Amino acid sequence: MTTILTDIEGTTSSISFVKDVLFPYARRELPRFVREHGQEPEVRRWLDQVALENGGMCQDAMIVETLQGWIDEDRKHTALKALQGMVWEAGYASADFTAPVYPDAARALRRWHAAGHRLAVYSSGSVPAQKLLFAHTDAGDLTGLFSGWFDTAVGGKREAASYAHIAQALDVAPGGIVFLSDVIAELDAARDAGLGTILVDRPQDYPQPRIGEAAGGHARVAAFDDIQLPG
Numbered sequence: 001m002t003t004i005l006t007d008i009e010g011t012t013s014s015i016s017f018v019k020d021v022l023f024p025y026a027r028r029e030l031p032r033f034v035r036e037h038g039q040e041p042e043v044r045r046w047l048d049q050v051a052l053e054n055g056g057m058c059q060d061a062m063i064v065e066t067l068q069g070w071i072d073e074d075r076k077h078t079a080l081k082a083l084q085g086m087v088w089e090a091g092y093a094s095a096d097f098t099a100p101v102y103p104d105a106a107r108a109l110r111r112w113h114a115a116g117h118r119l120a121v122y123s124s125g126s127v128p129a130q131k132l133l134f135a136h137t138d139a140g141d142l143t144g145l146f147s148g149w150f151d152t153a154v155g156g157k158r159e160a161a162s163y164a165h166i167a168q169a170l171d172v173a174p175g176g177i178v179f180l181s182d183v184i185a186e187l188d189a190a191r192d193a194g195l196g197t198i199l200v201d202r203p204q205d206y207p208q209p210r211i212g213e214a215a216g217g218h219a220r221v222a223a224f225d226d227i228q229l230p231g
Contacts, residue, residue, distance in 0.1 A: 001116050004119050005120045005148075005163075006109075007122060007179075009182075013105070013133070014205060016205075026071060033086065033087050034060050042086075043083070046082045067083060092136040101137040104223040108224035109145050110142075118170070118172070122162075130149055130151070162193075163195050178198060184215070199220045201220050
């Protein structure tokens with residue numbers, strides 16, 4: 001059976017959800033969240049780390065402003081990711097939003113899982129954020145479909161070594177894994193590591209189709225319904 005490793009943004013879900021919904025929500029809700037939860041040990045730990053890295057800030061309001069600036073810059077910082085995840089968890093729990101998953105992706109993931117294919121996620125978002133997203137989709141809780149979760153702790157998504165590490169962690173030969181992504185540079189790295197690759201080229205996210213040479217030699221589909229898995 002083929003193991004399917006999938007990206008999230010632009011692949012199972014729209015690119016716009018994180019940029020247009022999650023990031024603005026975290027930016028808007030951070031001040032309230034820190035006021036209400038800033039003394040809880042897990043929250044305090046990350047706030048203090050930001051303070052120390054920025055000259056020993058003594059006011060939470062200044063720390064929050066720094067974090068909001070990092071969100072505006074799309075900065076990949078461990079403390080920011082952790083705190084964003086906590087804010088998003090509260091947002092999901094209070095049903096302020098659900099995570100949109102393309103209907104064809106939800107159908108295919110359920111179908112592949114039922115057929116015995118192993119499913120895993122590899123995204124630049126943290127593993128806790130990945131699990132939150134798939135637990136609160138508009139198609140229901142999909143976390144039970146996945147048996148592997150990977151973020152950039154294994155390495156960058158454009159580095160072949162990252163995919164080799166994932167194959168090792170899954171205990172699957174690289175050739176037994178197919179990686180689905182909308183980013184050709186990521187697919188190139190996965191191919192260099194020996195994985196099968198499929199370019200997910202959704203018209204909703206990429207109005208100009210990437211066909212022929214623009215697909216970089218990768219198999220191309222416009223939706224998960226078009227994916228033909230070996231074995």
